[in-house]
Amino acid sequence: MNLLRLTTRELRANPLGSGLAVLLLALGIATLTVLLLFVGQLEDRFGRDARGIDLVVGAKGSPMQIILSGIYHLDVPTGNIPLAEVRRLQALPQVRRAMPLALGDSFGGFRIVGAPPEYVAHYEGRPSAGRLPGAPMEAVLGAEVAARTGMKPGDAFAGAHGLAEGGPGHDEAPYQVVGVLAPGGTVLDRLILTPVDSVWRVHEGHGAAPTAGTPGAGAHAAVRDGHDGHDGPQGADAVADVAGREVTVVLLQYASPLAAVSLPRMINQATALQAASPAFETARLLRLVGVGRDVLHAFAGMLVAGAAAALGVALLSALRGRRYDIAVMRLLGASRAKIFTVTLLEALLLATAGALLGLALGHGLVEVLGGWLAREHQPAVTGLRLLPGEGWLLVLAWAIGLVAAGLPAWSAARTDVAVLLSGGNS
Amino acid sequence: MAPDRDEAAAMTPVVDARALLQRFGVLALEFPDWHVSLREQWLVIGPSGSGKSTLLALLAGLRRPSAGRVAIGGQDLAALSGAxxxxxxxxxxxxxxQQPHLVATLTLRDNVELARYLAGLPRDPARVAAVLARLGLAGRADHRPHQLSRGEAQRAAVARALVNRPALLLADEPTAHLDDAACAETLDLLLHQAGEDGAALVLATHDGRVKARFSHRLALGGVASAPPAP
Structure with missing residues (x-):
């Protein structure tokens, strides 16, 4: 016999009340776990993908769209920009590095990105198999792309026009897979990377260069406007020389922090280009996401408060049914402190069960959600990851248990043994 | 108070109650000075409301008296703090x-063992088994209270009360609502088991059927009666 054994026996005697309290608490903790894992990983991912990129320059349009398409490869680009403009930007003293990206095609829903070698180096990408592309029409696959498509070095594939699945194919200009990148937890994982020249060459085959193809309207507009000509309104196809060639965006690194003051304004005011700050736009995006997160936090808070109430009621109800047991325990030598402790221990055990169940539920849900997002070619999140903040969820559950048990425990400890056991006799 | 009581301990009254008074609002119950020696078996008798249960609660330290002093085995209960x-x-x-009030979630063995655990005594499976066997409950040790007959549950309550070898065994209306046969059986059990363990027994009841079984009686009325002649 010991305190823990005694307590677990008592808990098992009231499975319905205990189970309800555990379930409610588990739902609250699961919601908080999902928020913690999902938002945490998304913020982490956004931060990693945007790290070291000070400015993104694209065609005039929404700055956030430029960031979403140029850095995170989530949205459609705003259009194309002349390569000559990129060269001019690269020559500016405020610019330390400029990485032009050419978008427009995809394979199996994964974007084919024409990028210089330093783009892969920027994200510290390294091949886990094969090598990096060294010539046009060679491609290296992100880890997720390789895993989902099953392609490996030596395989060939033809891109499809547009950024979504189902676009018309460029069968006449297949890519050769020369490598697969190791998973890095960055945007590279879900991209197909090739030299910028490849993208131009694919479209030169059609007598054109890439459009900033949209997954829907843009790509279809390109087709509608004559895929062979690629002269749709989303950006006329570039020609084969620098003067006429286009890219989709250029990722810039400032030469000095002072550039942040002058360069964006200069680009936005003095050129036909649009400059967008990843830090600013990402913060704006997360603020927008944050509203939803706050609503979910409030919802989780209500669940947790409900769980605390259910726990308190379950304990009170269980103790009412056990008042003679408590009286007998006091009679046999249990101090008020011990009775108080037994009740608190019951609450802590229930809270621990609720927290563990909630954490498991939350992780499971995020893993399922992550699988769905991966199938949709969105940034992956995983439930198979423990965050340090989750320890606080356990602490929160214990705090709820202690608060909920306060009144029942005090009430149990104050049991009048003499009155109860005498059955009203004097 | 050691379980193996030596001669000195035997000289000390198990119960020494002096000028006890218990107030309930404007009402007060007054009890006579009273001594119970080792192995004595006392009957506290009186009508409902005469203070029998209150007296037992005072002796068990479940209530603090409004006035007066209770010492058990020489230990002044007022000198002890809560725990x-x-x-x-x-x-x-x-x-x-009066009711066995066994803990429903525990087996009979665990119910008896609980008394040792809560008293802060080390586990003693042999003692628990011996007490259960003495009370004819060895075969029921792994049963839960709802699987026991009323008589078995009553014997289990006695086993639980005796397992720590108490110097004083208190019984509050143990024969209430029992038929004559069950009443006699319960009395036999208490008198015999208390005697076997060398404990003093104080049984409080308003049941006139048990009078003849006790040589020492303390009769309580609305006001506490005088102590009985030795």
Whole structure:
């Protein structure tokens, strides 16, 4: 016999009340776990993908769209920009590095990105198999792309026009897979990377260069406007020389922090280009996401408060049914402190069960959600990851248990043994 | 108070109650000075409301008297703080309530063992088994209270009260609502088991059927009666 054994026996005697309290608490903790894992990983991912990129320059349009398409490869680009403009930007003293990206095609829903070698180096990408592309029409696959498509070095594939699945194919200009990148937890994982020249060459085959193809309207507009000509309104196809060639965006690194003051304004005011700050736009995006997160936090808070109430009621109800047991325990030598402790221990055990169940539920849900997002070619999140903040969820559950048990425990400890056991006799 | 009581301990009254008074609002119950020696078996008798249960609660340290003093085995209960008093009660006083009130979630063995655990005594499976066997409950040790007959449950309550070898065994209305046969059986059990363990027995009841079985009686009325002649 010991305190823990005694307590677990008592808990098992009231499975319905205990189970309800555990379930409610588990739902609250699961919601908080999902928020913690999902938002945490998304913020982490956004931060990693945007790290070291000070400015993104694209065609005039929404700055956030430029960031979403140029850095995170989530949205459609705003259009194309002349390569000559990129060269001019690269020559500016405020610019330390400029990485032009050419978008427009995809394979199996994964974007084919024409990028210089330093783009892969920027994200510290390294091949886990094969090598990096060294010539046009060679491609290296992100880890997720390789895993989902099953392609490996030596395989060939033809891109499809547009950024979504189902676009018309460029069968006449297949890519050769020369490598697969190791998973890095960055945007590279879900991209197909090739030299910028490849993208131009694919479209030169059609007598054109890439459009900033949209997954829907843009790509279809390109087709509608004559895929062979690629002269749709989303950006006329570039020609084969620098003067006429286009890219989709250029990722810039400032030469000095002072550039942040002058360069964006200069680009936005003095050129036909649009400059967008990843830090600013990402913060704006997360603020927008944050509203939803706050609503979910409030919802989780209500669940947790409900769980605390259910726990308190379950304990009170269980103790009412056990008042003679408590009286007998006091009679046999249990101090008020011990009775108080037994009740608190019951609450802590229930809270621990609720927290563990909630954490498991939350992780499971995020893993399922992550699988769905991966199938949709969105940034992956995983439930198979423990965050340090989750320890606080356990602490929160214990705090709820202690608060909920306060009144029942005090009430149990104050049991009048003499009155109860005498059955009203004097 | 050691379980193996030596001669000095034998000289000390198990119960020494002096000028006890318990107030309930404007009402007060006054009890006579009273001594119970080792192995004595006392009947506290009186009508409902005469203070029998209150007296037992005072002796068990479940109530603090409004006035007066109770010493058990020489230990002044007023000198013990809450937790110490609880532990003292668990170790030295056995209590058989009117209803057995066994803990429903525990087996019979665990119910008896619980008395040792809560009194802060080390586990003693042999003692638990011996007490259960003495009360004819060896075969029921792994049963739960709802699987026991009323008589078995009553014997289990006695086993639980005796397992710590108390110096004083208190029983509050143990024969209430029992038929004559069951009443006689319960009395036999208490008198015999208390005697076998060398404990003093104080049984409080308003049941006239048990009078003849006790040579020492304390009769309580609305006001406490005088102590009986030795």
């Amino acid at each position: 110490a008093l609880d532990r003292f009660r668990g170790r030295h006083i056995g209590f058989v309530p």
